[in-house]
């Protein structure tokens with residue numbers, strides 16, 4: 001992709017979801033353009049504005065003085081929606097997968113009303129909607145892009161995309177280097193996302209393989225749980241390397257069956273995010289696996305407040321893989337341990353005793 005010139009004037013950005021990742025991305029976007037962060041809870045939005053610190057999700061990080069906060073979705077949309085000659089702004093969704101469908105439905109409804117009230121029907125109302133969640137929907141096994149397509153059916157022409165890659169929110173909020181990927185079928189949205197975030201310590205690459213990027217983000221969480229379990233059992237670093245490599249093969253096989261390009265899995269959102277999450281101490285999914293490998297049950301670990309998106313996702317992945325006729329032995333073993341009471345060591349023994357095969 002050729003070098004991008006900065007857009008002038010910069011497009012406003014609204015980040016919806018004031019968790020760790022939404023807050024970190026809002027800080028990054030705020031370096032380039034007026035940015036508003038939406039929290040669903042009014043009292044929390046007020047506290048963010050007052051304290052300039054996200055004490056719930058990113059304690060210890062000072063938020064910029066000029067960053068805007070709201071708990072009103074209408075205000076967030078007013079911030080980004082184009083009026084007359086202004087450039088349409090960008091919506092970045094920082095909510096987890098479990099909140100994607102409801103948020104997109106609400107956005108679809110509100111944006112369709114704005115479109116209906118538009119004087120010039122040709123004018124773009126927003127540059128697009130970019131989500132950042134990783135996983136498959138627990139109830140349906142659908143990818144974020146499939147969920148968004150359904151939930152945004154009232155505004156089918158609004159460009160959409162996914163932003164992903166190896167990125168612990170805390171490091172990003174601290175301004176440490178990071179490389180991300182924006183995947184979208186829409187070239188203008190890819191450019192707008194790069195303009196909104198690329199620069200300083202953040203690099204943003206462009207890609208068109210939305211499915212590949214989403215599958216990488218979903219399965220790396222499952223593999224991080226597997227690696228955590230292995231580490232909790234004390235299986236050593238050879239085992240971890242084997243899990244990462246065979247996990248990548250599993251991710252690629254599943255992705256290809258869904259129409260992804262295999263090359264995507266050797267990029268930032270595949271191998272990159274897999275290595276980060278499977279080895280990085282900041283990973284919540286790896287942490288959950290670690291506790292389970294040390295003898296806790298999933299319910300006991302969740303009761304401590306740890307989030308494990310990979311756990312909800314593993315069952316959905318396995319179900320969809322079965323429908324597609326794709327074999328995923330590591331994901332299967334993770335599901336056995338998490339949901340069927342199989343002891344972690346027994347699951348490892350079963351994995352190792354599978355018949356020898358080609359790589």
Ligand SMILES: NC(=O)C1=CN([C@@H]2O[C@H](COP(=O)(O)OP(=O)(O)OC[C@H]3O[C@@H](n4cnc5c(N)ncnc54)[C@H](OP(=O)(O)O)[C@@H]3O)[C@@H](O)[C@H]2O)C=CC1
Nearest residue numbers: 017018019020021022095096097098099133134167168169
């Ligand atoms: N943390 C990280 O390092 C990274 C996370 N991601 C991805 O980003 C997504 C968000 O993660 P993260 O920020 O860490 O999550 P957090 O748990 O830190 O925050 C979640 C945020 O989403 C809100 N939220 C939760 N459920 C819903 C819902 N059903 N509807 C609307 N809003 C909801 C929460 O609001 P409330 O406080 O009101 O509950 C909170 O603001 C995940 O899918 C994750 O995989 C991607 C890259 C890095």
Ligand SMILES: O=C(CO)COP(=O)(O)O
Nearest residue numbers: 165166167168283284285
């Ligand atoms: O997605 C992430 C890093 O890219 C964060 O991973 P965890 O959800 O496991 O913390």
